[in-house]
Amino acid sequence: MRTLFGRPSAGRASPANQQTKPDAPALSPQDAQLSSALMRVNHVGEICAQALYQSQSLVCRDPKLRRHFEQAARDELDHLAWTQQRLDDLGGRRSYLTPLWYGGAFGIGCLAGLAGDRISLGFVVETERQVEQHLASHMERLPAEDHASRAVVAQMKEEEARHADEALAAGAQLLPAPIKSAMRLSAKVMTRTAHYI
Template identity: 55%
Template sequence: MSEIRYRPSDRFLLTVDQLLRRLPAGGQRPASGPADDLPEPDGLTSAERRRAAALMRVNHAGELAAQGLYLGQSLAARQPATLAHLRAAGDEEAAHITWCQERLRALGGRRSLLDPLWFGGALGIGTLAGLAGDTWSLGFVAETERQVERHLDGHLARLPAADRRSRAVLEQMRRDEARHGD
């Protein structure tokens, strides 16, 4: 069976389609999340709630940026295996966006006003990384994910101990990010 070779315009339209399907809108959400079976913490002080919401806002913005990186890299990927890896990782990032958004809402927080800037900048950086070639692009993914793991470790250390729901989300995200970088 022969491989499908997409023109750049086809690949661009497929990427826009992926973007529209991945970014949470309305009631779309993954089938389940890591915090679904945990109770909402009722012993958080208002300061702890604000701190947890601030951390989840940063994580939400980071996941939007990761989505931009993967989509940008997908635009320029040359090998089907590279494209498949980027798409699979992007699908998980879409779930992470939803989980972070749900935690923000539950904590009484809001999304960053700079989300469009983070996404757009990352889309550009991802496209440039992809244009450098698949090997370079996959190396960029591995290093980015290593840095994200360290970032999540820091957030896990700063998260209020009673917020088991946010902790479950960040721990699952950390496991997923480690797998993306492999």
């Protein structure tokens, strides 16, 4: 309920704060609209990350691994708060389908967790690698003048890569190609839908 309807609170200051200058020129309406749509997609991604890590932690068998998932969820909570702040700053809104995204990701996380800890970690690796690629594409699409959004996305990208590396080091079993392809397809549906709805 906190993830879906609460106001996320970051444990760390947003990277956007260092980029916000009072004398900076305002974004054009078109650039603000594009940034808002991209940050809405990123916000949905962070909603899904909360659901995934919460569900995987819930069904995890290893206490040490459970702590790993909980720490990753805390990092992702910062990302959720940062993307919400950028949406607010840009005059944007959350996806209308947020409960659907959360519920679907929670179910997928439970399935990955029930398949075993190594497979669950493999799911984290593949998810975070795909998110990293997705954020790299946003760095190319975000308006050059939107330094605040770019700073947030760059920091998120760095931390998603770290989460993947940590899961790999913890003993992840890499997923087979058909599962990776299915994950890419579902992510594409989600990102395209959240861009508008």
